[in-house]
Amino acid sequence: MSKAETIRNKIVSTADDLFYRQGFHHTSFADISKAVGISRGNFYYHFKTKDDILAAVLKERQAAIAQMLAQWSTELPEPRERLLAFVNMIALSQESIIQYGCPIGTTCSELIKLKNINYNDATGIIVLFREWLVEQIKLLGYKHTKADQHAMHILTCTQGISVIGLAFKDADYIVREVDDLKQWLQQL
Amino acid sequence: MSKAETIRNKIVSTADDLFYRQGFHHTSFADISKAVGISRGNFYYHFKTKDDILAAVLKERQAAIAQMLAQWSTELPEPRERLLAFVNMIALSQESIIQYGCPIGTTCSELIKLKNINYNDATGIIVLFREWLVEQIKLLGYKHTKADQHAMHILTCTQGISVIGLAFKDADYIVREVDDLKQWLQQL
DNA sequence: GTCTATACGCAGATAGAC
DNA sequence: GTCTATCTGCGTATAGAC
Numbered sequence: 001m002s003k004a005e006t007i008r009n010k011i012v013s014t015a016d017d018l019f020y021r022q023g024f025h026h027t028s029f030a031d032i033s034k035a036v037g038i039s040r041g042n043f044y045y046h047f048k049t050k051d052d053i054l055a056a057v058l059k060e061r062q063a064a065i066a067q068m069l070a071q072w073s074t075e076l077p078e079p080r081e082r083l084l085a086f087v088n089m090i091a092l093s094q095e096s097i098i099q100y101g102c103p104i105g106t107t108c109s110e111l112i113k114l115k116n117i118n119y120n121d122a123t124g125i126i127v128l129f130r131e132w133l134v135e136q137i138k139l140l141g142y143k144h145t146k147a148d149q150h151a152m153h154i155l156t157c158t159q160g161i162s163v164i165g166l167a168f169k170d171a172d173y174i175v176r177e178v179d180d181l182k183q184w185l186q187q188l
Numbered sequence: 189m190s191k192a193e194t195i196r197n198k199i200v201s202t203a204d205d206l207f208y209r210q211g212f213h214h215t216s217f218a219d220i221s222k223a224v225g226i227s228r229g230n231f232y233y234h235f236k237t238k239d240d241i242l243a244a245v246l247k248e249r250q251a252a253i254a255q256m257l258a259q260w261s262t263e264l265p266e267p268r269e270r271l272l273a274f275v276n277m278i279a280l281s282q283e284s285i286i287q288y289g290c291p292i293g294t295t296c297s298e299l300i301k302l303k304n305i306n307y308n309d310a311t312g313i314i315v316l317f318r319e320w321l322v323e324q325i326k327l328l329g330y331k332h333t334k335a336d337q338h339a340m341h342i343l344t345c346t347q348g349i350s351v352i353g354l355a356f357k358d359a360d361y362i363v364r365e366v367d368d369l370k371q372w373l374q375q376l
Numbered sequence: 377g378t379c380t381a382t383a384c385g386c387a388g389a390t391a392g393a394c
Numbered sequence: 395g396t397c398t399a400t401c402t403g404c405g406t407a408t409a410g411a412c
Binding site for chain 4: 191192
Binding site: 003004007038039040041042045 | 377378379380381
């Protein structure tokens, strides 16, 4: 890997982190270049515009999520286990959720309102989750329509937990709601 | 009511609307003054800073919500009916939720990340909802702790529905999830 | 490739004429 | 009270030296 690619990757991962913690609009080039440790001028050698960085961040996130889901699909034999792994993700990242919310949901909500952002780019990751969830639920014996409704319900709960967890900064609440959701999954 | 107060009120209601549809950070003074039909200079006669407008908007929203909740408490005799009225609010405003999300949730999520905004100002309205819900659920015979957990669950669902409804722009989904939540309330 | 210097536009905010 | 003119700072973006 060339040095240019290494720096590029560092810019993307740093931007990823800052976009999550501060929001896309609220993160300036100065923030990113300062965190990476390069000058703003150098910055433009790698990315022409802010939207270019955003596109790279979203692509990178999507790839990471796709890989994680694929890993679960291979490592966990039972579809129900996979669903539990998905839901458990919320409980595991409760600390960051309390501080910054869900990385997927908050970004999606922010970007979807921006007129110049592509709708599919903004929602891509949630679509990925939805399709993967549907796949697992169908393996439990549900038809597509019903499986999709259940998948949407799971997404509803995880996003709701993230929003309310952020608003009230309550870790116990997150654990409790995640447990309820797990129970719901068990009897699915 | 003096003319100054009328204009002030118009600024607040316009800002309220724009903050909801575009987000606080994304709404400029130019946007508001243009929508109200006054010059930016005149603007500053009524509000010194952007934070002042935000404070006025939040106060106004809080007052409106408090009044709505009080009205439900007087008009609807049964606590269960009141809870249904709350949840039904989501279904009734599905059109705007699909476009802009939940006015309470999105604003809260955005403001809570801003360092210079008071935490209590950002979460005030959700706290209001929480307390009112707890009150109603206690009337159903639940102890405070359990009632609060149920209240938090209702908030979780409504916020989750708003986020996912916005992301997928699906009105049928909203109606379906609201119906599920209503059923859950019936057996509470 | 990486830097400094700088242009440019926009948003927040102020001064002062009317 | 309402306006126009203007200032300042910041964020995006470019040019060009090294």
